[in-house]
Amino acid sequence: MSSPAAPDPALLDELLDVALDAARRAGALLLDGRPADLAVAATKSSPVDVVTEMDLASEKLVLELIGARRPADGYLGEEGAERPGTSGVRWVVDPLDGTVNYLYGLPSWAVSVAAELDGRAVVGVVYAPARGELFHAVLGRGAHLDGGPPATRPLATRPAPPWGQALIATGFGYLKERRVRQAEVLLALMPEVRDIRRAGAAAVDLCDVAAGRLDGYYERGLAPWDRAAGCLIAAEAGALLGGRPGHGPDGELTVAAAPGVYEPLQERLAALHAWTD
Incomplete structure (x- = not known):
């Protein structure tokens, strides 16, 4: 069986740019717009599996940004947004991963934005604004972290211990x-x-x-x-x-x-x- 054709580099560049823009804007909204009296807007699978008003606001921002920049793409988001596409690209988005941490003021939460091409993830961005860190990767190009010293660095797993x-x-x-x-x-x-x-x-x-x-x-x-x-x-x-x-x-x-x-x-x-x- 032949390997899938390599994605067009120009398309990957465009998808990365959109993903970075969406994650940064949503992260800024969540970090700067968090109300002092943040409350639970709904529950999902159980009373401890919560959605806040900020989950929904972040999803709306990301969906609108991607819709404006890439209207032919599909979309799948945690808070219920889903639409088919015609371009072969589908965005898979968690507008607020770690909602309970966010609700309690803990820093381990993030905006997660991935672009799939014909069912395979080709771009991934995870922005953790409370930690000041922006992780990103493109298929075949490695993974990188923006934030902290040095400002941008390639990522690599640590050597395996026993x-x-x-x-x-x-x-x-x-x-x-x-x-x-x-x-x-x-x-x-x-x-x-x-x-x-x-x-x-x-x-x-x-x-x-x-x-x-x-x-x-x-x-x-x-x-x-x-x-x-x-x-x-x-x-x-x-x-x-x-x-x-x-x-x-x-x-x-x-x-x-x-x-x-x-x-x-x-x-x-x-x-x-x-x-x-």
């Missing part, structure tokens, strides 16, 4: 039954590794793998908008990605880790059937 010294991140679902099962998996893994982290925003965790701040990350239950941009950024930084045995990252399980950590992490998750409730 399994017992690996720092692993994860996340949890919002349904009680799933959380019980996820706690069982966590309980089995925790004695085996250096430590476990739970920051509360999948896109940020994936970028932290890319930046060498984590050795690996796994989570069950991620939606396309949770992982699309972050997975591309991690992969372009050298991380290996997968899910259940024989599958890529999906809603059942997403695994991202530096080579040398990915293999034992996925092996242990498979033995624990981490994708089951």
